[in-house]
Amino acid sequence: MHFTWRDQPAPAIQADPNHTAVTATSGPIEGQTLTEDVLAAARALGLDLARQGAAPPHIRTLTITTPDPDAFDAALPEIDLLYREILGGNFGEITLIKGESLSFTAVAHIPPVTEYPVYLDYDAASLSREYSPRVSVPEAAQIMAAWRVDGTAHQKTRTAEISYGPDGAHTIDLYLPQGVKNAPLHVYIHGGYWQALDKKDNAHLYRKIVEAGIAVATLNYPLCPPASIGDIVTDCRAALAHLYKTADQHGYDGDWITISGHSAGGHLVAMLAATHWPQIDPDLPRDLIKGTVSISGLFDLEPLRHIGLNNALRLTEDDARTLSPMLLNLVSNAPFIAAVGGAESEEFRRQSQDYADHWRDRRKDIDYLEMPGLNHFTVVEALADTDSALYKKVVELAKPKA
Numbered sequence: 001m002h003f004t005w006r007d008q009p010a011p012a013i014q015a016d017p018n019h020t021a022v023t024a025t026s027g028p029i030e031g032q033t034l035t036e037d038v039l040a041a042a043r044a045l046g047l048d049l050a051r052q053g054a055a056p057p058h059i060r061t062l063t064i065t066t067p068d069p070d071a072f073d074a075a076l077p078e079i080d081l082l083y084r085e086i087l088g089g090n091f092g093e094i095t096l097i098k099g100e101s102l103s104f105t106a107v108a109h110i111p112p113v114t115e116y117p118v119y120l121d122y123d124a125a126s127l128s129r130e131y132s133p134r135v136s137v138p139e140a141a142q143i144m145a146a147w148r149v150d151g152t153a154h155q156k157t158r159t160a161e162i163s164y165g166p167d168g169a170h171t172i173d174l175y176l177p178q179g180v181k182n183a184p185l186h187v188y189i190h191g192g193y194w195q196a197l198d199k200k201d202n203a204h205l206y207r208k209i210v211e212a213g214i215a216v217a218t219l220n221y222p223l224c225p226p227a228s229i230g231d232i233v234t235d236c237r238a239a240l241a242h243l244y245k246t247a248d249q250h251g252y253d254g255d256w257i258t259i260s261g262h263s264a265g266g267h268l269v270a271m272l273a274a275t276h277w278p279q280i281d282p283d284l285p286r287d288l289i290k291g292t293v294s295i296s297g298l299f300d301l302e303p304l305r306h307i308g309l310n311n312a313l314r315l316t317e318d319d320a321r322t323l324s325p326m327l328l329n330l331v332s333n334a335p336f337i338a339a340v341g342g343a344e345s346e347e348f349r350r351q352s353q354d355y356a357d358h359w360r361d362r363r364k365d366i367d368y369l370e371m372p373g374l375n376h377f378t379v380v381e382a383l384a385d386t387d388s389a390l391y392k393k394v395v396e397l398a399k400p401k402a
Contacts, residue, residue, distance in 0.1 A: 009063040009095060012107065019109040024048035028101035034071055037102045038079050042086035043141070045104040055128075056090035057308030058108035065099035072096070077168070081198055085144055089195035089225050089312040111308075118306040122347075128307040130347035133263075133376035143377045147201045154204035160250060162217075164242040165235065169222040172239060173199050175210050176251060183215040184256040185247070186398040187240060191263030191296075191380075194224040194232055195312055202262065205383040208391065214398045215252040217243055225312055229301075229323055233271045237280055240272060244288055258291040258334075258398045262380040266297025270325035270355070273332040286331070291397030293337045295380050295390070296348055299326040299355040303347065326355055335365040337393050341374035348376065369393065 015021040026044035029037045049055060066072040072079065083091075092106065114124045122130065134140040155173060162172040177183050188206060190197045199218040206216045221227070221235040240257070247254025261269040273292045277284035301320040304310055321327055330336065336359065338352040349370065356368035369389060371379055382388040 008097065009061075009105065013060045013093070013109075015060075015109040018112045020053075022049075022052045022054055022108050022110060023105065024052060024054060024108060025105040026103050028103050030067075030101040034068075034075055034102075035078060035082060038082045039086065039145075041102055041104045042083050045106060046087055049106065049108060052108075052110075054108040054110050055308055056087040057311040058110050059087075059090045059092040059106045060109050061092045061095070061107045063095045063097065063105045065097050065101070065103045065105075067098065067100055067102065069096065069098055081196070084192070084196035084223065085148070086141065088193060088309075089223060091225075119303045122303075124306060127303055127347075128309070130345045131304065131307060131309060133345070133348075136345060137375045137377055140377055144197075144201070147204075148198075150204040151198075151200040151202060154207060155200040158203075162242070162246070162250065164219075164239045167222050169220045170235065170239070171199070172217050172219045172243065173203060174250060174252075175203070175206070175216045175218075177210050177213045177215060180213045180215075182251070182253045183213055184258070184398055184400055185215045185217060185243065185252040185254065186394065187217045187219065187243065187257060187259045189219055189221075189236060189259070189261035189265035189268045191261065191265045192223075193309065193313075194227075194229050194264045196223065202380060202383075205381060208384055208386050209394060209398070212395050212399075214395065225314070228319075229313060229315065230319065233268065233323065236268050236272060237275055240288065241277075241281055241284055244284060253400075256290050256398075256400045257288060258293075258394075259289055260293035260295060260383075260394060261297070262295040263376065264298065266294035267299065267301075267325065270294050270297055270299055270336075271323070271328075273334075273336060274325050274328040274330055276331050287333060289332045289334050290400075291334045291336075292332065293339060293390075293394055293397065294352070294355075295339045296341065296344060296376055297325075297338060297352060297355070299338075299351050300324045326358065330359055330363070335367070335397060336363075337367045337369055337397070339369040339371065339379070339390055339393070341376060341379035342370050342372040343375040344379070345376075367393075 026041040029041045158173045159176040160174045199220040259269045338356040340352040359366040382390040
């Protein structure tokens with residue numbers, strides 16, 4: 001979140017002639033802690049945008065009023081994550097001004113409705129709904145808030161925090177199982193459409209996997225924007241290489257590393273499985289990854305270029321081609337599981353099914369796992385259920401074969 005200090009709201013940005021400009025506001029928010037006020041303001045702003053037919057990707061300017069600029073500035077990293085949790089990486093041009101209470105005011109430019117197909121048989125509005133899990137799951141905000149609370153509590157049990165790069169977001173939380181020496185390592189990459197969430201948010205879901213004798217690493221990466229998806233892929237490769245090289249130092253088995261990720265994290269683990277590791281570093285083995293589980297992953301990024309989500313992602317046609325696992329060689333010879341919830345949208349289910357079908361024609365160790373009744377958010381929670389097929393698949397892959 002990068003902002004400009006001003007003594008008045010940001011100057012207006014002229015809307016395109018065929019766009020409709022609306023102003024949405026949270027109204028004054030006060031009486032709680034700063035972080036609680038930020039969450040309340042972001043939610044209220046999102047509701048007012050929706051009331052006027054707008055959505056977060058339509059935001060062009062954002063004016064934040066705060067009674068305590070110094071406190072706001074000091075808490076900016078946490079505020080950034082909380083805003084992204086509700087509204088994604090949709091900031092527009094940000095102005096911060098001093099006022100009596102906290103409030104968010106956004107000017108949004110609503111594009112015209114298009115009724116012609118923009119991808120497959122979907123028009124822009126229908127395609128956007130297919131790739132908007134928060135819209136299709138009314139309780140999404142409550143689920144994600146619970147993740148943050150439970151994940152923050154669980155993070156206190158981590159064995160170590162590891163830095164793998166120069167940015168403050170280049171960090172990994174490591175959880176080692178008690179009483180197990182040189183445990184195999186399972187690496188988890190969080191989702192959030194490459195724009196939101198944190199390594200702690202799903203960490204508690206891996207508690208039972210750690211108790212099964214498996215070390216778990218959850219990694220962070222700089223979010224988009226300002227990072228690009230290509231930058232994030234590079235960061236995840238660097239993180240995995242670092243974990244392999246420092247295994248002895250941290251006390252797990254670097255020769256048996258498996259990976260999983262949810263949503264955008266599902267895309268990122270598929271990109272890691274498509275990586276030729278000796279080309280990244282000649283000291284890395286080709287078979288660095290011993291198994292991959294992509295949960296509700298995105299394997300073809302082209303549809304995302306045609307919806308408002310791309311205002312934050314900034315994907316070009318070339319980006320979508322070079323960053324789509326569907327179009328890349330699956331370099332890893334290890335097993336790959338494409339898992340998805342049975343209650344997810346047609347497009348999320350199609351993406352996983354198509355990827356599994358594409359590679360199953362060539363490989364026998366590619367599985368498609370559809371879990372009935374689970375939506376985009378509850379599907380990843382199956383990791384905490386020792387009776388679930390997802391938990392069993394992850395543990396089976398994560399433990400070295402005798």
